[in-house]
Amino acid sequence: MAREQFNDLLWFLAVAEERSFTRAAARLGISQSTLSHTIKRLETRMGVLLLNRTTRNVAPTEAGERLHASLSPRIAEIESEMAAIMSYRDRPAGRVRITLSDHALRTIVWPKLREVLSGYPEIRVEFSVDSAFRNIVDSGFDAGIRLGESVEHDMIAVRIGPDWRLVAVASPAYLAARGTPLHPKDLTTHTCINIRQIAAGGLYAWEFEKGDEVLRVRVEGQLTFNGSYEMIDAAMRGYGIAYVPEDIVAAQVASGALVVVLDNWSQPFAGYFIYYPSRRQNLPAFRVIVDALRHRG
Incomplete structure (x- = not known):
C-alpha cells in the first residue's frame, strides 16, 4: 500500500471518530477542504460510500463502520508499538x-x-x-x-483527586424573593438552572442523600447549560438555584455572593480517576x- 493511501485511511479514522470534518481537520492539523477531498478520493478508490454527510452531522455508513472496526485496533496496536520503541x-x-x-x-x-x-x-x-x-x-x-x-470496568483506574460533592446554591436576592428550600422536593416549586448530560441526552436529575433517604429530583428553569462554570454566574445574577461542584463555588459562598441550601442533603462521592x-x-x-x-x- 502506498504511503498516501495509508494516510487516507488514518484521516478517515479521524472523521469517523470525531463525527465531524471540522473537528477531524483541527485534530489532524489540515484544512477541512483537503480532508474532504481526501475522503472522497478514498471512497472513489474503494467504490463504496464510507460516510453519510448532512449539514449537521457526519456518520459512518455500514461499510464505514466495518472499515473503522477493522482499522481502529490495528492502528492502535501500531501506535502502541511505536510508543514502546520510543x-x-x-x-x-x-x-x-x-x-x-x-x-x-x-x-x-x-x-x-x-x-x-x-x-x-x-x-x-x-x-x-x-x-x-x-x-x-x-x-x-x-x-x-x-x-x-x-x-469503565475493563480499564485500569488510578485515583487523581479527593472525594467531592455537589451543592445547591442561590443568590441572597433570589432566596429573599422566593424563599429557601428546606427539602429537595421543594426544588420542584423553584426556578433552577439545569445542566444537560451529553452522554444520556437528557437533563441531569439532581441527586440528594440523607440517612437512608436517596432522592433524584427533576428541576425546571429558564436556563440549561452543559458546563458548571456558566451556572455559577447565572446563579449569582439571580436566575435561580444551581447544583455545582462545591470546590469551584467556594469563593462565591465565602464572599456571600451565593448561599448554600440543602447542605445536609449533599453527600460526598468518589472523586476523579484516570x-x-x-x-x-x-x-x-x-x-x-x-x-x-x-x-x-
Missing part, C-alpha cells in the same frame, strides 16, 4: 490524548500537569473537553478522566502523566 530514547516522548470534563481539567489535571510538563518538552498532550462517557479506545484516546462511579487500557501503562510518556496526576492525599 521508550529506548533517553527522555520520554510522544503524544497522549485525554478526554475529560472542564471541571476535571481546571481543578485537578491542569494544576498538576502545568509544572511537570515544562520538564518534558517532547511529550505532547491533547486535552479534549467533553462530558460524554466515551469509549476511549474506539474514539482514539489514550485515557479518560471521570468520576470513580463512571469508570482510566486507560493496560497496553498504555508501561509507556514512558504515559507514565509521566499518570504519576504526576496520582492522588497522594
Whole structure:
C-alpha cells in the first residue's frame, strides 16, 4: 500500500471518530477542504460510500463502520508499538490524548500537569473537553478522566483527586424573593438552572442523600447549560438555584455572593480517576502523566 493511501485511511479514522470534518481537520492539523477531498478520493478508490454527510452531522455508513472496526485496533496496536520503541530514547516522548470534563481539567489535571510538563518538552498532550462517557479506545484516546462511579470496568483506574460533592446554591436576592428550600422536593416549586448530560441526552436529575433517604429530583428553569462554570454566574445574577461542584463555588459562598441550601442533603462521592487500557501503562510518556496526576492525599 502506498504511503498516501495509508494516510487516507488514518484521516478517515479521524472523521469517523470525531463525527465531524471540522473537528477531524483541527485534530489532524489540515484544512477541512483537503480532508474532504481526501475522503472522497478514498471512497472513489474503494467504490463504496464510507460516510453519510448532512449539514449537521457526519456518520459512518455500514461499510464505514466495518472499515473503522477493522482499522481502529490495528492502528492502535501500531501506535502502541511505536510508543514502546520510543521508550529506548533517553527522555520520554510522544503524544497522549485525554478526554475529560472542564471541571476535571481546571481543578485537578491542569494544576498538576502545568509544572511537570515544562520538564518534558517532547511529550505532547491533547486535552479534549467533553462530558460524554466515551469509549476511549474506539474514539482514539489514550485515557479518560471521570468520576470513580463512571469508570469503565475493563480499564485500569488510578485515583487523581479527593472525594467531592455537589451543592445547591442561590443568590441572597433570589432566596429573599422566593424563599429557601428546606427539602429537595421543594426544588420542584423553584426556578433552577439545569445542566444537560451529553452522554444520556437528557437533563441531569439532581441527586440528594440523607440517612437512608436517596432522592433524584427533576428541576425546571429558564436556563440549561452543559458546563458548571456558566451556572455559577447565572446563579449569582439571580436566575435561580444551581447544583455545582462545591470546590469551584467556594469563593462565591465565602464572599456571600451565593448561599448554600440543602447542605445536609449533599453527600460526598468518589472523586476523579484516570482510566486507560493496560497496553498504555508501561509507556514512558504515559507514565509521566499518570504519576504526576496520582492522588497522594
